[in-house]
Amino acid sequence: MHAAVVRSFGTPPRYDTFATPADSAPHEILVDVLAAGLHPRVRSAADGSHYTSDGTLPLIPGIDAVGRTQEGELLYFVAPDTALGTMAEHAVVDRRRAITLPAGTDPVAVAAAMNPGMSSWVALRRRVSFKPGGSVLVMGATGNAGQLAVQIAKHLGADRVIGAGRDPRRLDLLKSLGADEVISLDGDGDGDGDEVADRLGRTAADVDVVIDYLWGRPAQQAMPALLKARTDRSKALAWIQIGSMAGQDITLPSYLLRAANLNIMGSGQGSLATAGILAELPSLAEEIASGALTVDPLPMPLDQVEQAWSAPTAPGQRIVLTP
Structure with missing residues (x-):
């Protein structure tokens, strides 16, 4: 598959080929990634400076995304803390870290704001x-x-x-x-x-x-x-x-x-249990999908990930990569 790949902490990710991950546990499924947000947390993981980083390379950045299952179900999911992130054509989803989004939800808006x-x-x-x-x-x-x-x-x-x-x-x-x-x-x-x-x-x-x-x-x-x-x-x-x-x-x-x-x-990873964070996601996703919160995403194709890493944004914008 194609993915954004970090091979050195000193350089931005590059659009490259990477082995497609496999779903290996009963609660895992492989999805097609539709949109993944370029958050500050993603940048710090990609340069090795985040407190959860263990120095593993190469890695695919991305901590969350919106994806679609083979059956057509639309999911927002949070990636586990591994080197296999969400900025790729496909990603493995742990169903315990995912929520179903209503039909018609804008994947880019959810990926930008969640x-x-x-x-x-x-x-x-x-x-x-x-x-x-x-x-x-x-x-x-x-x-x-x-x-x-x-x-x-x-x-x-x-x-x-x-x-x-x-x-x-x-x-x-x-x-x-x-x-x-x-x-x-x-x-x-x-x-x-x-x-x-x-x-x-x-x-x-x-x-x-x-x-x-x-x-x-x-x-x-x-x-x-x-x-x-x-x-x-x-x-x-x-x-x-x-x-x-x-x-x-x-x-x-x-x-x-x-x-x-x-x-x-x-408030962050460690000060709250993962289950507590995940329990709050459906209600927040509902507010984003309904338009109750103003969101201004800037979608960019995944093959432009190097340009996206340094692209300027207007006040309130969040870059979202779309495979």
């Missing part, structure tokens, strides 16, 4: 007891997952959603997606971050949940700014760490954990 949408959907439904009427701050709201997080928080009943990010064009877009307010994380140029901290404290001090795709310096600025400005510091603030686009580490002063009710947690 992975980035899953992060905030699962976080708000599984990691915290989020209730309608609550408030959410999305750190890194100008990224693809962050834009979906703004929509999902509103969809799940948030009374107030605040989006924080750096790109001014994407910040403006957030208001059309449901953000009540936006905060620029661009500093004042003197390096101390006081202006950013002041904006965060004035605008988002009393939120109930922070969904954080950034970590690094923005999180290090935001935590003390929010907690010091809180009307009631004993009111719980759930900080859900999902991504680290701005840095892998922060310095966390110990007093913050004593002076306020700050609950820091992660």
